[in-house]
Amino acid sequence: MILAESPRRQRVTKLVNWGHWFALANIIIAIVIASIFVFSSPMPGTGVGTLYLLANWFGHIGFMTFFGFVIFILPLCYLVNNPRVIKGSASIIAAVGLALLAFDALLFNRTGFHISFHAADLLRSEAQSSMTIESWQQWAFLFLLFIVWLGFQLVxxxxxxxxxxxxxRYKVGVPVTTFFVSCFVLSHAIHVWADAKLYQPIIKQDNMFPLSYPATAKTTMSRYGLLDLAAYEERKQLQFSPDIHNITYPAQPVYCSVETNKNLTVVVQIDNEQSVDLLSVGAKSLNKVSNYYSTASSIEGLITSTLFGVPEIYQDALSxxxxxxxxxxxxxxxPVSIHSDETLPLPQLSGYLQPITNNHDGLxxxxxKSNDIARYVENTLKRNHDVIVATGxxxxxxxxxxxxxxxLKANLASTEDLAPTILNALGCNAPATFYSTGQSLLAPSRAWLVSTSGERIVVFHDNKRTDVLSNGSYEISDMETGKRSKDxxxxxxxxxxxxxxxxFSTQN
Structure with a gap:
């Protein structure tokens, strides 16, 4: 006796088969979109790092997309009888999911972070700076793009x-599943090894993809004697390498006009003596930015940061x-001149060095040193020069x-902000990102700043200072009190x- 499948069972089987092929098509699309993450990040530079990158790329994106199919679409195949409703719902879900992935990829390419609750304030800041004029045409265009994308999913x-x-009839289910599962398992297995070895070409990829949580097994390995946690922590402290040898400076050609009739004098303190209060010099009052940070660990680094507008880690590469x-x-x-009692760290700057008594117009x-600043600034103001004085x-x-x-309109500033502020004051409106990691304090666009101090990366934001080593250890302190924060x-x-x-770094 032959029992035929019921019509409902046939319909469910066809819908499930359709769903798997629909998921596979969108996995391929998602992998293509995720290439933005890959090409927005430095290449690993090693064979093992590249193998992990490929395995993680295909494995994580494939898993993430298929997981979305299992959660949102597969239940509909069993619960809803109308194929049109299922196809329409699945198309909307796929369109929204891939649109979010594409938006996250573009956000990562621009800023280096993913969509998250922690990034809400930063995302709002980026949106305000990139869309200074809100208009219904912009939102209408984005909505139209989504409609086109949704139409493609329906087709x-x-x-x-x-x-x-x-x-x-094409029996591709087993080999395709085997490929993606193998990539997923291989990527996590490699990461367990890399995390134990602190292998940076792999560890630095941890934040490349959204919703990515690579496997680690330090505790388990140490429990079975496979990893010495004390030695691990010791090696971890040696992972930071501040050497940068290959750079592109400026990142793009800088074209702008300079108003040659302007006169500006910039004074940078080079000792740690208590500075005199410069709020009033002679008969002229000066504006003050209280939260100014000079994080360079040496005078040479301070001079490099001031003149180039980048942190001291670039000093050797800028020689x-x-x-x-x-x-x-x-x-x-x-006319441009530099006055310094210290040896300039870059020999190519010696041609700009002039005696302090040279009172020409220009820059x-x-x-x-702090003891000489007040008198020099007072004499400068008498010559009708604008002045900028950086202490600390x-x-x-x-x-x-x-x-x-x-x-100056900023509440937070660093040495790297001096170069773009000076050029902006002289009439240059070229983007500061072409030649500096700082920003013009005459029109600041960021509420945070980043610099370096020796072997530390220092980030200032929301009244908090975060000191980070490249191995991941960090310390957060309050900018006002200097006390350690538990945030x-x-x-x-x-x-x-x-x-x-x-x-500006081009190294891998």
Whole structure:
């Protein structure tokens, strides 16, 4: 006796088969979209790192997409009788999911962080800076793009539905499943090894993909004597390497005009003596930014950060470069000079060195001890120069103050902000990101800043200072009191800051 399948069972079987093929098509699309994450990040540079990258790329994205199918679409195949409703619902779910993945990929490419609750404030800040003028046309265009994308998903769903019997004859389920499961398992197995060995070409990929939580087994391995946790922590402390040898500076050509009739003098304190209060010098009052940080660990690093607008980790790599801050005004015909009692760390800057008594018009940048600053600034103001005075180098936590005749609008500033502020004050409107990790304090766009101090990355945000070693150990302190804070690490902000910090580095 032959028992035929009931019509409902036949329909469910066809829907489940359709769902698997629909999921496979969207896995392929998701993998293509996820290539943005891959090409937005430095390549591993090693064979094992590249193998992990490929396995993690296919395994994680394939798992994440298929998991979405199992959670949201597969139950509909058993609960809903109308195939049109299922295809329509699945198309909407797939369109929304892949649109979010694409948005996250573009956000990661721009900022280095993923969509999350921790990134909400940063996301809002980025949106405000990139969409300064809210208009219904912009939102209408985005909505139209989504409608087109949804239409594509509907066409794809119907095309697979019409050909599902033909596709079913191709026995690809086992090899495809084996491939993605193998990639998933292999990536986590490699990461367990890399985490135990602190293998940086793999560890640095931890934040590459959204919703990625690579496996670690330090506790389990130590329990069975396979890993010495004390030795692990000791090796972990040696992982940071601040050496950067290959850079592109400036990141893009800088084109802008400089108003050669302007006169500006910049003074940077180079000792750790208590500075005099410069709120009033002579008969002129100066504006003050109280939260100014000079985090360089040496005078050479301070001079590099001031002139190039980048942290001191770039010092050796800049040995044959000319700072845009000096080259651009000089190329426009403005006299430029540097005054310093210290040896300039970059030999190519020696041609700019002039005696402190040289009172020409144009741009002066002086590196001085605190006892000489007030008198020099007073004499400068008498010559109708605008001034910027940066203090605090060598002080506790590197905190000082910034004084200026200019209308500085920032509440938080660092040495790296000086170069873009100076060029902006001289009339240059080129994007600061082309030549600096800082921002113009005349029109700041970021509420956080990142710098380095010796072998530490330092991030300032929301009245908190975070000092991070590249091995992941960190300390958060209150900027006002200096006391240690128990706040959780903002991983998204840190990822964005590091991406911003390394924008000129071309090393893997």
């Amino acid at each position: 794809l769903a119907n095309a697979i539905w019409k050909r599902v019997e033909r596709f079913t 044959k470069k000319r700072p845009v801050l000096l080259a651009l005004p000089l190329g426009s015909g403005m 002066h940048i002086a590196f001085m 180098f060598g002080s506790e936590e590197g905190k000082g103050a910034l004084y200026s005749t200019l209308n 959780a690490l903002n991983v998204d902000l840190l990822s964005q800051a590091i991406k911003h910090l390394s924008r």
